[in-house]
Amino acid sequence: MGIGPTANGGAGGDIGGVSTIQQYLRAGLVDEMHLAYSPLLLGSVEPLLDDLADAPDGYEIAEFVGTAAVLHVRFMRKAAELA
Numbered sequence: 216m217g218i219g220p221t222a223n224g225g226a227g228g229d230i231g232g233v234s235t236i237q238q239y240l241r242a243g244l245v246d247e248m249h250l251a252y253s254p255l256l257l258g259s260v261e262p263l264l265d266d267l268a269d270a271p272d273g274y275e276i277a278e279f280v281g282t283a284a285v286l287h288v289r290f291m292r293k294a295a296e297l298a
Contacts, residue, residue, distance in 0.1 A: 233261040243273070245292070252286040 239245050250263070278289040 233263050236263060237266065247277070247289065247291045248274075249287065249289045252288070253284065 236245075273293055274290040275293050276288060277291040278287070280287045
């Protein structure tokens, strides 16, 4: 599931906005997600993980990699949640 444009500039990875992703998370349809955080702020922001109640509790951080420019966090559904 991707939000931003693909490497060649196409929109092949786009699935919608924050509300669409939140709906997938609430429904338990996301097994893994990769978020890239950058300190650059453009325009208004709609928080991704707000208003999700307990949905994020079913996930754990599988990978956490930071550089001076970006922070990559990969979340995976907890093993007990997959069964």
